Amino acid sequence: MFSSKDGRLLIEEVDFEEIVEKTGTPVYITSRKKLEENIRLFQESFGFARMLYAVKANNNLTIMKIFARNGFGADVFSLGELYLALLAGFDRNFILFNGNSKSDEEIEAGIKAGVKFSVDSLDELYTISEIAQNCGREVKIAFRVNPDISAETHPKIATGLKTSKFGIPAEQILEAYEAAVQAGAVVPVGIHCHIGSQIRDVEPFVHELEKMFEIAAELEKLGVRLEFLDMGGGFGIDYEGDGECRVEKFSQPIKKTLENGLQMLKSKPELWIEPGRSLVANTTILLTRVNAVKKAYKNFVAVDAGFNLLIRPAMYDSYHRVVVANKMEKPAEELYTIAGPICESGDILAKDRKLPKVKRGDYIAVFDAGAYGFAMSSQYNGRPRCAEVLVDGGLFHITREKETVGDLIARQRIPEELF
Ligand SMILES: *Cc1c(COP(=O)(O)O)cnc(C)c1O
Helix, strand or coil: CEEEECCEEEECCEEHHHHHHHHCCCEEEEEHHHHHHHHHHHHHHCCCEEEEEEHHHCCCHHHHHHHHHCCCEEEECCHHHHHHHHHHCCCHHHEEECCCCCCHHHHHHHHHHCCEEEECCHHHHHHHHHHHHHHCCCEEEEEEEECCCCCCCCHHHECCCCCCCCCEEHHHHHHHHHHHHHCCCEEEEEEECCCECCECCCHHHHHHHHHHHHHHHHHHHHCCCCCEEECCCCECCCCCCCCCCCHHHHHHHHHHHHHHHHHHCCCCCEEEECCCHHHHHHHEEEEEEEEEEEECCCEEEEECCCCCCCCHHHHHCCCCCEEECCCCCCCCCEEEEEECCCCCCCCEEEEEEEECCCCCCCEEEECCCCCCCHHHCCCHHHCCCCEEEEEECCEEEEEECCCCHHHHHCCCCCCHHHC
């Protein structure tokens, strides 16, 4: 989906510069073909599970619509994500409203929309119960369980440790379900877990699912009828290599654990998974233009996109592959550090990469930027957000217009005495 021809980067059949002529740089560019290839791969490997797309990874409506049309549910974390998911057409039976801090307004909106909830505390259970009763509705819920599993990933995206802010400790979970059985207008139907993101080993997931089955067996004794076990997302991709997720490596052991676990239960709950990153990361590049090159302590290449548009390197020390989009077939000659335009020393997209000789006006493509890229962007330093584009064969569509400086002031009001 990303290839080179005559030394130039192609996205499917489109030369990157055709897009730049329309949108300028920086710009996020997604390959529809790659997205649909990932969807098929997951559908084949995880045919035994229901898949909910984790909207927070990339909330571009066009991308969300493609997931909805392919039968995915959605994992949402806020009123905004719920709104987007409904707009994109996800089946509300398979929208799960997550989060450790939902406002009353968010809870009421979710209840009225008829989606399911992942409940993060007993406090929240009682709030949901009260609001549901006021609305005259019944809500299906799962509890988010903190399984106390450590998985090797960046500490900021490990969520299953016992010290994490998410979920109810496993040793308190039966109490929570007992409370839910007693509470009005809520029906416990699921168990929810999510142990973290960008996890490359399968063992933590197997361990997680085993723990979920142990809890499920206990819940059956309480008379809870489980419809689903939702083990969350977190499947890692190969950022340093080809950007792929080895989906089979995850799905096969999980399938075995599922089959074994189901034998222990009377009910036959569905397995749900909530991939985000592994579905969208490698579908998208961030294309940026070189404003200046300088030899200082290092060879710095100053480009027009920084952590305002892709915060992962600054926030998680993440590695993203980079290429010079207009010099794809030139030999790599020098080490360069790719720096963004933001007024912070931490604004580095890539460190010490061997690239062809870079000059002002060249284009750098940053790979695997489709997850937690645009979705985590900001207007920091007075920089409007860039456009997003979907390439489809030889065509492309602008799926999000770039912002202008007008967007920086759109919601600002100056008090009268300063007129
Ligand atoms: C972030 C998140 C996901 C998606 O994680 P990925 O690593 O992008 O697959 C799924 N479920 C929950 C509850 C999450 O918080």
